[in-house]
Amino acid sequence: MYYANICAATAAFIVDENERLLVVRRAKNPAKGTLDLPGGFCDMYETVEEGMRREIKEETGLDVDKIEYLFSSPNVYMYSGLGVHTVDMDFLVSVHSDSIAVAAADDAAEAMWIPINKVNPAEFGLTSIRNAVIRFLTMKR
DSSP, rough: OOOOEEEEEEEEEETTTTSEEEEEEEOOSSSSEEOOEEEOOOOOTOOOOHHHHHHHHHHHHOHHHHHHHEEEEEEEEETTEEOOOOOOEEEEEOOOOOOOOOOOOTEEEEEEEEEGGGGOOBBBBBHHHHHHHHHHHHHHH
């Protein structure tokens, strides 16, 4: 018997001491052009933490050490017309803004800092990320 198991995916809430959140703009569909958090699918033989660090490096150019698990949620990610069941694992990453040169790459068209109190969940195109942003903002209050 085969069990259809979930894929592991990550998203990073990268914040600095100025209370800003690092977000990226999606370069590809689904939700091309909308805001997103750095992250993505974990590769085979990769821990979730390794996958999170790799995705952050690929999408922003940042090398990060300390990541802190926040929460997870089930999701269905549409890919090539298929619904891929995932568990999204969200992490908090604290960085110092004076040592950062952010460069969008991979599937991120742009990377930018937004003051946390100005983050608008409606600008995030993927429902799972939008819900995670809402949950994160609720925790910050």
